[in-house]
Amino acid sequence: MIGLVPFVIKNLKRRKLRSWLTIIGVIVGVLAIVSLMSLAQGLQDSITSEFDRMGARKITVASKFLTFGGASESGFTNEDVQEIERIFDVDFVVPAIESVVRINYNNELSFINITGYKIDNLEEFFEQEDMTILRGACFSNSRSRDIIVGYDYYNDYENLFKRRIDVGTRLRLGTQTYNVVGVLDDTGDQRKNRRMFVSIENIREITNVKEEIIDKIYVIIKENRDIEAVGERIDERLDRFRGRDDYDVNTPARTAEQQREILNIVSIVVIGIASISLLVGGVGIMNSMYTSVVERKKEIGILKAIGAKNTDILTIFLLEAGIIGLIGGFLGTLGGIGLAISVSVIADLLGAEFAYSINPLVCFFGLGFSFLVGIISGFLPAYQASKHEPIESLREE
Amino acid sequence: MVKKKIVLELKDVHKIYKMGEVEVKALRGVSLKIYKGDFASIMGPSGSGKSTLMHIIGALDLPTNGEVYIDKTNINNYTENQLAGIRGKKIGFVFQEFNLIQTLTALENVRLPMLFQEVEDRKCHCEDILKSVGLGERLDHKPTELSGGQQQRVAIARSLANNPDIILADEPSGALDSKSSKEILKLLYTLNKKGKTIIIITHDKNIAEKTKRQIKIKDGLIVEDKNVKIK
Numbered sequence: 001m002i003g004l005v006p007f008v009i010k011n012l013k014r015r016k017l018r019s020w021l022t023i024i025g026v027i028v029g030v031l032a033i034v035s036l037m038s039l040a041q042g043l044q045d046s047i048t049s050e051f052d053r054m055g056a057r058k059i060t061v062a063s064k065f066l067t068f069g070g071a072s073e074s075g076f077t078n079e080d081v082q083e084i085e086r087i088f089d090v091d092f093v094v095p096a097i098e099s100v101v102r103i104n105y106n107n108e109l110s111f112i113n114i115t116g117y118k119i120d121n122l123e124e125f126f127e128q129e130d131m132t133i134l135r136g137a138c139f140s141n142s143r144s145r146d147i148i149v150g151y152d153y154y155n156d157y158e159n160l161f162k163r164r165i166d167v168g169t170r171l172r173l174g175t176q177t178y179n180v181v182g183v184l185d186d187t188g189d190q191r192k193n194r195r196m197f198v199s200i201e202n203i204r205e206i207t208n209v210k211e212e213i214i215d216k217i218y219v220i221i222k223e224n225r226d227i228e229a230v231g232e233r234i235d236e237r238l239d240r241f242r243g244r245d246d247y248d249v250n251t252p253a254r255t256a257e258q259q260r261e262i263l264n265i266v267s268i269v270v271i272g273i274a275s276i277s278l279l280v281g282g283v284g285i286m287n288s289m290y291t292s293v294v295e296r297k298k299e300i301g302i303l304k305a306i307g308a309k310n311t312d313i314l315t316i317f318l319l320e321a322g323i324i325g326l327i328g329g330f331l332g333t334l335g336g337i338g339l340a341i342s343v344s345v346i347a348d349l350l351g352a353e354f355a356y357s358i359n360p361l362v363c364f365f366g367l368g369f370s371f372l373v374g375i376i377s378g379f380l381p382a383y384q385a386s387k388h389e390p391i392e393s394l395r396e397e
Numbered sequence: 398m399v400k401k402k403i404v405l406e407l408k409d410v411h412k413i414y415k416m417g418e419v420e421v422k423a424l425r426g427v428s429l430k431i432y433k434g435d436f437a438s439i440m441g442p443s444g445s446g447k448s449t450l451m452h453i454i455g456a457l458d459l460p461t462n463g464e465v466y467i468d469k470t471n472i473n474n475y476t477e478n479q480l481a482g483i484r485g486k487k488i489g490f491v492f493q494e495f496n497l498i499q500t501l502t503a504l505e506n507v508r509l510p511m512l513f514q515e516v517e518d519r520k521c522h523c524e525d526i527l528k529s530v531g532l533g534e535r536l537d538h539k540p541t542e543l544s545g546g547q548q549q550r551v552a553i554a555r556s557l558a559n560n561p562d563i564i565l566a567d568e569p570s571g572a573l574d575s576k577s578s579k580e581i582l583k584l585l586y587t588l589n590k591k592g593k594t595i596i597i598i599t600h601d602k603n604i605a606e607k608t609k610r611q612i613k614i615k616d617g618l619i620v621e622d623k624n625v626k627i628k
């Protein structure tokens with residue numbers, strides 16, 4: 001049977017372009033499956049690593065709606081913050097505002113992601129977040145125009161600015177000039193490495209927001225407490241206090257649950273698309289195999305005359321169909337990996353986290369599955385070919 | 398005289414083609430013994446049943462009635478796969494229209510029959526065979542790059558790949574000019590001298606006259622079977 005492979009490959013080489021178009025369905029189907037599985041695996045990994053980080057003590061309270069620069073209707077107030085601080089198990093709370101601002105560094109203009117923190121307890125919060133000051137120091141007071149920059153502005157600045165940003169560098173944000181007081185060490189998280197940080201009072205000034213609205217409340221709980229239980233408590237309190245459920249309390253387990261739910265919906269959609277594509281691809285392969293069997297009737301007769309058994313003919317056509325599927329699967333796997341990477345990169349640019357993880361098993365699965373789709377689609381035509389009567393086939397012109 | 402070995406025998410073979418209501422009796426009781434080393438021609442007018450006879454001799458088809466023995470073994474009840482095995486191992490076909498696989502080179506065409514045999518049988522000296530038919534320089538040529546005579550020699554080389562006892566040639570020079578035709582016949586004659594049993598089917602008297610055993614068929618019956626000395 002192995003001996004037939006070169007012959008089969010020759011047969012594939014002479015196929016017309018049109019017959020190759022039929023594998024697009026297989027490509028799309030496998031692409032969908034591989035990208036989905038890579039993203040699901042990435043999510044699983046990040047959830048696991050989140051839980052692995054010992055002593056996870058952070059709960060994030062954020063609006064359900066997109067807030068921007070503290071200007072949202074559904075933002076939080078200082079009273080909300082105080083309400084949370086009153087909970088016994090809460091160690092401290094860091095209110096924050098996130099925004100995108102225009103920056104001018106040495107006459108180079110750019111937009112950057114920026115976070116403004118209430119600076120009380122900030123050093124301890126940074127510690128919790130694995131954000132270590134590499135150079136310089138943390139904010140000393142909330143009124144002076146001090147800024148801390150992520151690691152990339154110091155280390156990988158080539159992609160961002162012409163010149164390195166270091167302690168003492170002056171940056172223009174809005175109409176004010178800021179002085180870099182600190183550089184963060186590598187956090188391993190690109191979104192943090194490319195962020196800048198100021199005090200919450202300053203970010204309100206930069207973005208020109210007068211009201212004391214807060215985007216996010218980071219809650220750090222006391223050590224050795226049940227973080228999920230504390231999350232519940234915060235939820236109940238805010239519910240009573242605010243009287244509307246327009247916010248999310250994100251504990252590690254809840255975040256994981258949310259991401260899983262999203263992934264489940266996406267999975268159903270993707271699996272639907274994949275099944276339809278594979279079906280279309282399979283029918284396409286079957287069709288082109290039927291055509292090929294008709295076109296090569298004479299050849300089948302010749303092969304039988306020189307000793308090919310029915311099983312040999314069956315094998316030849318099955319291998320052809322299988323390899324067509326395999327090629328589709330190969331392209332689909334490459335495309336799927338590409339798509340997973342793109343989704344992750346785009347999510348990253350949008351400030352969301354969507355890790356991917358490429359599992360060789362998933363790739364093998366993609367290839368094996370497409371080979372199988374090819375073989376199944378090719379079975380009926382191949383069987384028909386194997387049953388051709390030698391004399392009748394030979395008479396064909 | 399030493400008794401010669403029978404490689405193939407037909408006993409009262411009938412072949413009836415049914416086309417709806419109509420029955421065509423292509424063979425009407427053919428009995429025939431082919432001996433090892435025969436260089437035979439089967440000659441007859443168009444429609445006399447030559448191709449039908451060749452299909453039965455070559456195990457491509459089974460008779461409606463009568464028995465077929467190849468190497469003393471009755472093949473009447475053979476399965477399709479067993480018949481394929483017989484064709485692959487014991488018989489080499491040469492067709493009027495060459496029937497080479499167009500996408501394969503000369504050498505690949507010659508190797509092809511081996512692919513369908515068990516691994517231990519794969520001892521084809523295909524290049525040597527092609528050299529012996531005078532195509533040592535044309536190994537990697539596709540059929541379209543070869544003349545008719547050359548293509549037919551590739552086909553003969555292919556029929557030799559599995560070293561069969563019998564070569565069956567249906568109008569082997571029917572599509573060739575007289576010069577190539579003579580060369581092909583000479584090639585078959587050489588093979589016969591090396592011990593191959595050769596059966597040529599033809600309606601050309603000039604070709605039949607060059608064979609040692611001349612069988613004539615008419616209306617599905619053998620009407621003459623004689624051995625002659627050839628110069």
Ligand SMILES: Nc1ncnc2c1ncn2[C@@H]1O[C@H](COP(=O)(O)OP(=O)(O)OP(=O)(O)O)[C@@H](O)[C@H]1O
Pocket residue numbers: 414415416421422423441442443444445446447448449450600
């Ligand atoms: N598959 C078939 N179905 C019906 N009739 C057939 C079939 N094959 C052959 N015949 C008939 O059987 C008879 C013998 O045909 P065959 O092909 O054996 O003749 P032939 O001697 O080879 O002729 P030619 O020299 O023209 O090739 C003819 O009458 C032909 O029409």
Ligand SMILES: [Mg+2]
Pocket residue numbers: 447448449
């Ligand atoms: Mg004929």
